[in-house]
Amino acid sequence: MALSYKARRRLALLVLVLGLPGYIVLAVSLVNLFERPSIWVEFGIYVGLGVLWAFPLKAVFKGIGQADPDAPPHDDHTD
Template identity: 45%
Template sequence: MPMSYKARRRWSIILLLVWLPIYTIIAWVVLVSIPRQHIAIEFLMYAVAGILWALPFKNVFKGVGKPDPDG
């Protein structure tokens, strides 16, 4: 069963306020523990880490910024 618009909005706020800071700390610890690489490789690693956090939650964020379709 798909989530309602209100549920997606609530979950998106929770994800942004709770999960994103936790993920940021985890990604930072992991990426800092890797030895220094060429600047382009480091940029790529941080870019991938910046995208990966949202992929599992793509459906939660879909359409949240638009007006309520049910209302």
């Protein structure tokens, strides 16, 4: 079952406000497990993890910036 537009907006907000900071803490903790890697290895890990989080959540964020497709048409024409 597909999520409604409102449900996707709420889920996207939840992911950005709670999930992403938690993921950042997890990524920093992962890098700290290594014995001070070189700057390029550390950079590669952060870039890889920075891109990796978005792939599973692509369906949640798709179309969130657009108008609600289920909303009734809005007449902007005023006389």
